[in-house]
Every structure is written in C-alpha cells, then in structure tokens.
Amino acid sequence: MTSGKKTEKYKLILDAAVKVFAAHGFHKAQVSKIAKEAGVADGTIYLYFKNKEDILICLFKEKLGELVEKFHLSIEQTTNAKDALRRVCEIHYGELEAQVDLAFVTQIELRQSSLELRKEIGKAVKPYIVLIEQLLLQGMEEKLFRQDLDVKLVRQLLFGGLDEVVTSWLIAGRKYSLSAQIEGTINFYLNGIKA
Template sequence: MTSKKKEKYAQILDAAQKVIAENGYHGSQVSRIAKEAGVADGTIYLYFKNKEDILISLFQDRLGDLVDMINASIRETRTADEAIRKICEIHFTQLEQNVDMAYVTQIELRQSSLDLRKAIGLAVKPYIELIEHILEKGISEQTFRPDLDVKLTRLLLFGAMDEVVTSWLISGRKYSLSGQVDKTVDFFLRGLK
C-alpha cells in the first residue's frame, strides 16, 4: 500500500473507531463512517468489503499496535514479573487514554455475532500468545509455579484485564483505570508464584 493509501486507510479506521464508540456497531452506518473520515461512501469499499470487515480491521490494527508497543516495552524488562507489570500498565494506560478504542474493544466485541467474534478472536490471538510466552519465561526462570496451566492462565490474565477495563467503562470512568495496575499485578503475581 502506498503511503497515501495507508493514510486514507488509517483515516477511515480512526473514523470507524469514533463512530462505533459513539453509536455502537449496529447503530453505525458505513455512510456515517465515510462522512466522519471525510471521504465518499464508495471510497470505503476500496479498502473494506463491508462494515464487518471495517470492525475486524479495526481490531487487527489497534490490537496489533498494542502488541507491538508491549513487545517493545518488555524487551527492556529482565524478569517475567516485570513483563507482566508492563503488559498491565500499557493495557490500562492505552485504553484509559483512548476511550473510543476502549469502548470498541470492550463493549462491541460482546455485542457482535458469533462469526464476527471469531474473526476478532483471531486478531486477539497474538496478544494471548504474548502473555503465554511471558508465562513460559516465568516458569523457566523459576519465578512462576512449574505447575501452571499456561494455556488456561494466559486466558485468565487477559480476561481479568479485560473485565477491569469493562467495569471501568460501565462505571462511567469514575476512577483511574491506570490506578488499578498495582492491585491487579499484585493479584496476578500472587497466583503465579
């Protein structure tokens, strides 16, 4: 994709994130996304097959960015404990700073059809695998219990962070999401050791 096409693609995804966060997936028309992006309706279809494709691409793009950010950050950590803390810090901080992304990734996933949730699940997979690698590192460095069920534990960690963010949104964001990092990580580490 040329840089101009990449820019237009990102512009459409930004608009989709805003429109879906404000109106919900089912209440968001492609024409509204196009208007928010400042493009003609037909332009959307040069980049995406349909509205479902836009939502799936949005998850792939935003979660891909989050995983890249976490990967870069955990390269600087020495232990699995530090890596778990970094994941939680970045997850909570990024979603707190980008409330539209939080609404789309937390609320819309639960309201989508089974097929759409499966496709979005594929976008989440690299994030789950990242957590799995950190758990394996913790076991190999003898920081985490050797009897951990890594496949189950990776889902429990991701699911716990997911639920903390969802509860924060549902509460009307009445408290600091990033302020929940220490207690969340303390809980995780107690269970992992």
C-alpha cells in the same frame, strides 16, 4: 494513488470507525457516517473494506497489532517475566484509558457482535494471548512462577481479568483512574503464580 495515500486513507477510515462505533454502536453505525467522519466519499470506504464487519475486523487487527507491538518493545527493556507482565498490564490499562472510544469498541461492541464476527476478531486477539503464554513460560524457566501452572488456563485468566477490569471501568462511567488499578491487578496475579 500512491501507497502512502492509500495507507493514510485506510488509517483515517479506521480512526473514524472507532469514533462512529463508540458513539452509535456497531449495529447502528452506518458506513456513510464513517465516511463523513473520515472526510472521504462513501464509495472510498469500499476501496479498502468489503463491508462494515470488515471495518470492525480490520480495526481490531490494526489496534491490537499496535498494542502487541508496544508490549514487545516495552518488554525488551525488562529483566524478567514478572516485570514484563507488569509492563503488559500498564500498557493495556494506559492505552485504553487514553483512547476511550477504542476501549468502548473493544470492550462493549465486541460482545454484541455475531458469533462469526467474534471468531474473526478472536484471530486478531491471538497474538496477545500468545505473548502472555510466552511470558508465563519464561517466568517458569526463570523459576519466578510456579512450575505446576496450567499455562493455557492462566493465560486466559490473565487476559480475561484485564479485559473485565476495563469493561467494569467503562460501565461505571470512568469514575476512577484505570491506571490506578495496575498495582492491584498485577499483585493479585503475581501472588497467585509466584514460585
């Protein structure tokens, strides 16, 4: 089996897992359903993943890794930390609004998983938190953000706020545009941290 075929099947399985976890919930999802959705034999799953929990952890690593990569590419085009934080918010809301199944898995299923599983997924979230921290420090250096910021606290508040807005949007049945919340969100945070 070539590396390209391995990568292709790995991605097929992860994409199928997003759909199955979103439709049935993590606990009710069966590996056989994921295999069927991916168009592979049940045993093929175990060539790539140890178990269902491993699929969820890898899914978070892959999808959040892709998101963080988009953040980095986008903020390279910005001129300051304020613009960079705006881009992070735009991408966060835009990507999850466009990928509703992924939003359900990342926002709803994570909260229902075991503490051990949440710890593993927390490791996948860390690069995102670190990116926010770097942008806060950059904004302080640029004299755009208050010098007395508790950076560790503010990074959690920023991430947690974005996270909660997406969760509320899902729970409300997606009756409004998530992307329409960008200005209100970013203005709230920037007003709180501006120099």
